[in-house]
Amino acid sequence: MRGFFDEISAATVRQAVWEALVGYFHRRGIDKIYAIHFPPPGAPDGELRIAQSSGYPEDLVLRYLSTDLWDNDAVPRYARGHPMPFFWFDVQKEISLTSEQKAAISEFASRGIRNGLAIPVFGPNGRNGCVSVAIEDGRAKFSDSEIAEYQAVSQIAHQRFCELLDQHQTELVTLSPREAEILTWVARGKSNGVIGEILGISPNTVDTHLRRIYEKLDVSDRTTAAIRGIGCGLIRP
C-alpha cells in the first residue's frame, strides 16, 4: 500500500492517479476496473459524464458512455445512497430494478461481466464517486480485510483526483462575504423577510443581493442558487 501512496503523492495529473489505481489492482490480479465521478449538483461539471475504465471491451465502454446504458447501470445509482462497499449482486437483491436496469445487467452478463465489488468514495462539497472492480467467474471472494484495503486505496485516489480537479472547479465564481452570508441563509430555508431581520437590513436590500447572486451563479431561483453554492464550495449551510 505504501508504494501506492508514493505514486499517488507524486501524481500531478488525473491520468497518473488513475494509472496508480489500475496498477494497484493489477498487482492483486484484478483486471477490470471502472470509476465514475459524481460531481455535486450545480457544480460546473455537474452535467458531465466523468468515468475511467480499464480491462473492459472498448465497444462496450463507448456504448456505456454514449447511450442510456449509463443511466441504467444500477450500481452507481445504488452507490450514491450506500456508504460501504457492496457486491453488484447485492443491488439486485436490495432494490426492485426497472426493466431498463435489468436489460443493462443482461447486456453486461452477455459480455461475461456479472459480479463485482463497488466501492463508494467521498469528497468535499458532496463530490463523490464509485470505484468498481469486476470479480471474474470462479474467483475466490474478497476477504473483509482485502475489501477494507481496496476501500482505503480507492478513497485516497478519489481525494487526490478531486484535488487535481480543484483549480478548475472553484475559481469560476466568487461571492462577496455579504452575498455568501445571504446565500447561506437562503440554503437554510429563510425568506427574504427573515434574512433581512437577521442581518438588520431591508428585505429589498436582500432581494438586490440575491439578484446579483443569481446573475453570478447563472440561475433564476433560490433553490438552484443554494444547490449551486454548495456544489461549488461557496457556502456550507
Add this chain to the structure above:
Amino acid sequence: MREIFERMRTAQDRQELWEGFVDYFHAYGVRTLCAMHIPPPGAPDGNRRIIDACGFLEPMIEAYVADGLWERDPIRKQVQIHPAPFFWSEIGELRKLNEGERAFLAECAARGGGEGLAIPVFGPHGRNGYISIALEPDRSHFSDAVLKEFQAVAQMAHQRFCELLDPELIEPVSLSPRETEILEWVARGKSNTVIGEILAISPNTVDTHIRRIYHKLDVSDRTVAALRGIGCGMIVL
C-alpha cells in the same frame, strides 16, 4: 496498516474505535490529536458537533468548545472544502483570513500551539469531519507516504465512525417514486404550477405531495427539502 484497518473494522463502538486510532498515532510518536465530526446540513443531528481529543491541555479544549472558539477556527472551515490534508501553518495561503480568524490563530500561538496536520475526512451524504494531529515544528521527519497513510487511516476511521453512529441518524427516509420525482423538480427550481404542468397533475396535488415530503424529511421549506434529498441520496439531479 492492515492491523489498524482490522482493529477499526472490528471496533464495536465509537470508544473502541477512538482508542485504536489513538494507539495507532502513539506508535508514530504523535501524542496530541483531535477529531471533529461535522454532520450534514439538514440531518437530524445537524447542529451537534462531536469532538474527541487526546493530549491537548484541558483549558484549550474547553475554550474551543464551550467558549465557541471553534466558530472562528479557519482550519475547521477550510477542511470542509479542501480535498487533501494540509499543515496548520499553510492556512494563510489557502484562504483569505478575516479578523476573527486571525485572532483565533494568534490565540492558538499564544497558547503554545505549534505545527500540525489537518486531515479532512469525508463521508456519505456530506457527513464530514476532520482530524488534526500536532507535529514537531520540524515536520519533515514524516515522509509524504506516511502522511498519506495518516490520511487513509483517518478517512477509514471516519467512515467506520459514521457506520457506528446511531442508526436513526443515517437511516434514509423513503420517498415514494412520485414524491421522488416531485422533489427532483423542486431541486431544479420549478414552482408547483410548473411541476403540475410537467406531470399533468394540478398544482394542489403537487402541494399535497410536497407537504408529505416536508413531513417525511422533517423540514418546512422547499430549498431545505431539496438539499436534504440530495444529501441523503434520495434524489439525483
